[in-house]
Amino acid sequence: MTYKVLIVEDEDIIRLGLKDNFELENYIVETAMDGEEAIIKADQMRPDLVILDLMLPKKSGFEVCRYLRKKHPGIFIIMLTAKTEETSKVAGLEIGADDYVTKPFSLLELIARVKAFLRRIPPKDQRDEQNEDDVVNFHNIYLDFKKFEASKNGENIELSTREFQLLQYFWQRRNEVITREDLLQEIWGYTLDNMPTTRTIDNHIVRLRQKLEDDPSNPQIILSMRGIGYKLNA
Numbered sequence: 001m002t003y004k005v006l007i008v009e010d011e012d013i014i015r016l017g018l019k020d021n022f023e024l025e026n027y028i029v030e031t032a033m034d035g036e037e038a039i040i041k042a043d044q045m046r047p048d049l050v051i052l053d054l055m056l057p058k059k060s061g062f063e064v065c066r067y068l069r070k071k072h073p074g075i076f077i078i079m080l081t082a083k084t085e086e087t088s089k090v091a092g093l094e095i096g097a098d099d100y101v102t103k104p105f106s107l108l109e110l111i112a113r114v115k116a117f118l119r120r121i122p123p124k125d126q127r128d129e130q131n132e133d134d135v136v137n138f139h140n141i142y143l144d145f146k147k148f149e150a151s152k153n154g155e156n157i158e159l160s161t162r163e164f165q166l167l168q169y170f171w172q173r174r175n176e177v178i179t180r181e182d183l184l185q186e187i188w189g190y191t192l193d194n195m196p197t198t199r200t201i202d203n204h205i206v207r208l209r210q211k212l213e214d215d216p217s218n219p220q221i222i223l224s225m226r227g228i229g230y231k232l233n234a
Helices: 012-024 037-045 061-071 085-095 107-118 161-174 180-184 199-214
Strands: 004-008 030-033 049-053 078-082 099-103 135-136 141-144 149-152 222-225 231-232
Touching: 004 012, 004 037, 004 107, 012 030, 012 107, 037 049, 037 061, 049 061, 061 078, 078 107, 078 161, 107 161, 107 199, 107 222, 141 161, 149 180, 161 180, 161 231, 180 199, 180 231, 199 222, 199 231
Parallel strands: 004 030, 004 049, 049 078, 078 099
Antiparallel strands: 135 141, 141 149, 222 231
């Protein structure tokens, strides 16, 4: 089971360091130094994961992310941002990035988060195999977790790979209360000793509700359990 990773970073030390370490983890790795090369490489190799710097020559990380989300919806995208780029993090998530890592970052943490994501999806060459929970319908919402397709009332919905992951996990535990800490461990790959603020979860839920709910201010699908977490009302 071999996954493909594309690293897009114009700083040589970071790019080559990431390449070496991901190859040591037995991933197939390609690299790109600018936004235009990133798009070409992504079209050629169709990676499972892209690690994408925001500040790139030729095309920005935002432009690359927008292209990848539209052309290759099943790719998982982690953005690399500077510590001071809080608005960039939010903007990146809004255009389809699945996660972000702030520079300087812990390599061990980054690899752990990548592994947490990849263990929840099969490699592309195994995604034709279907099981009964790969395609689901509820509340006039249609989700295909293998093809990364979503619609509501027959109209397409654009979801990030992370949002598909969250919904699949919610579906697998539908009508159960799921804690924020559980989501951070199972979906994001954090451990109990390096938990971030649970605002990460809440921000993703807000965006999901905007896409799925008839009235996001009065949610009927993803319910809040005060002080605990969330529940999918399926």
